[in-house]
Amino acid sequence: DPGWTPNTTDARGRRYRFGHQPDIALWNLVKLAEAIHPLIGETEPLESALERYTRGYGERFHEMMASKLGLSPREGESDHPLVEELLELLPKVETDMTIFFRRLAKVPTGDETVTDDSLLRIVDDAFYQPPPDEDARVFGEWLRRYRARVSGGSRSDADRRQGMNAVNPKYVLRNYMAQLASDKAAEGDFSLVRELLELLRHPYDEQPEKEAFAVKRPEWARNRPGCSMLSCSS
DSSP states (O other): OTTOOSBGGGTTTOTTOGGGHHHHHHHHHHHHHHHHHHHHOOSHHHHHHHHHHHHHHHHHHHHHHHHHTTOOOOTTOOOHHHHHHHHHHGGGSOBOHHHHHHHHTTOOSSOTTOOHHHHHHHHGGGBSSOOOHHHHHHHHHHHHHHHHHHHTSSOOHHHHHHHHHTTSOSOOOOHHHHHHHHHHHHTTOOHHHHHHHHHTTSTTSOOGGGGGGSSOOOGGGSSSTTTSOBOTTO
């Protein structure tokens, strides 16, 4: 959800909402430039630095997304439309992005009999609720285009999967996990703190014995304080 903010004090204005991070970072850099301008006495180098941020952010963002999607560069063609379509599609259905990108690595390219439904089943663990028919149809179409794109590359499925799993973590520190560890620690039990610390030392590894930490946020944590939103002091 690009409009989501984790901070209770930001809930009204959503100034630091997820989708606004690039712009708010630029705003902060502008304020920094204004603050140090009297020391420099020139505007051109500051404007150049701000322009470099804007240009560099866009370039690095698409490089990052290409890595997450396992896309190899192609001469004279851009994958920006494929990326932008996905970013517009994901918020339509409540989706766990960590699980979605990890599952996406399992999309096969060699099976010509694959259907939209079978492609959706690969990523359905990432959805909190089954997508409505229309959204499922659009998701299926995107997955088919994605499959066609990676099928046209030179990488094998195994190589692409390995590359994607190296940049898409299986384990992240979800708020509810941190809250449970905090609750136990408050009682003098630091076992979960230590377990999570060890887990997150290897976030890209499969760690089969830790599968319980690689699932969606439980429903009880949806609105529980500490598991959904936090104050700055938290």
